[in-house]
Amino acid sequence: MSANLCIDWGNSLVKAAIIDEENKIIEARSFNDSDAGQELSQLIEIYAPKKGILCSVTNHSSEIEQALTVQLKSFVKLSNSTHVPIMNAYTSGETLGADRLGLAVAAHLQHPDKNNLVISAGTCITYNFVQKNKAFRGGIISPGVHMRLQAMHHFTDKLPAIKLEGESLLLGYDTETCMRSGAIFGAAAEIDGIVNEFQAQYPDFNAILTGGDAPLLAGKLKNKIFADPDLLLKGLNLILKHNVPQVY
Known part of the structure; x- marks a missing residue:
């Protein structure tokens, strides 16, 4: 199964999901930012996604991003310079x-x-x-x-x-x-x-x-x-x- 890790880091909660190539959500979780490292590592361990993307509207630990670049073969942090189809x-x-x-x-x-x-x-x-x-x-x-x-x-x-x-x-x-x-x-x-x-x-x-x-x-x-x-x-x-x- 080919699936991706998608992370929405909001002001109140972090939402993360494993989503397949057909854009169907396999599993989604919500958690506090203090639990982000553990929760994301669990999802990666269970589903072994090779690609991931992070969208953040707050200042979060840079260690999380560093870990994701190591754990995933391809990692994108969404910004206004990211290429989008609109x-x-x-x-x-x-x-x-x-x-x-x-x-x-x-x-x-x-x-x-x-x-x-x-x-x-x-x-x-x-x-x-x-x-x-x-x-x-x-x-x-x-x-x-x-x-x-x-x-x-x-x-x-x-x-x-x-x-x-x-x-x-x-x-x-x-x-x-x-x-x-x-x-x-x-x-x-x-x-x-x-x-x-x-x-x-x-x-x-x-x-x-x-x-x-x-x-x-x-x-x-x-x-x-x-x-x-x-x-x-x-x-x-x-x-x-x-x-x-x-x-x-």
Whole structure:
């Protein structure tokens, strides 16, 4: 079996997957960055992938990258200089998150006849637009659900620090539920509004929802949006195949 190791190193968690040449996920794991070395070594030991790719939006240990270059025959760290099968029209490439580029690639290759908006709900909510002419145009960045809760506490004197887990009712009945509802329903309304704007301006429009908070928001949306929690990992595998030929 020929399979690749794809790693999405986010602000909150690390996700890693073994993905075959047909872009099917064989195994996927999520773990804290402190466990990354052990978890990645286990995946390599079990599946013996020869190729790997890393997409990171945070500062992680350089030892991890060094280990991957030793353990794998071919290793790619995704950056704005990595060759991808779409055109990058983003004007500040040095500040473009590698994850956004990976999402755009996955969306276009899976839906090449559509103008795709990928909504990634994580620490921030990013809206990533790639046209069917292969041009990645950029999009929108806004605070994620957790960040909205943290901001309410940080920038006021009396609003408490609360957890996202708990009741999320349209009509909050106390301070905690009002804050949680504001963060969740506010984010969902934002997503619906932005999708409506894109849909009105671009024909053949398609929206995809992904990211750690996607399950939380999907049920609150009025628009029917396809959800794919593993979109970035699949995109990374496609980029890896585009850059590295078959390794035996």
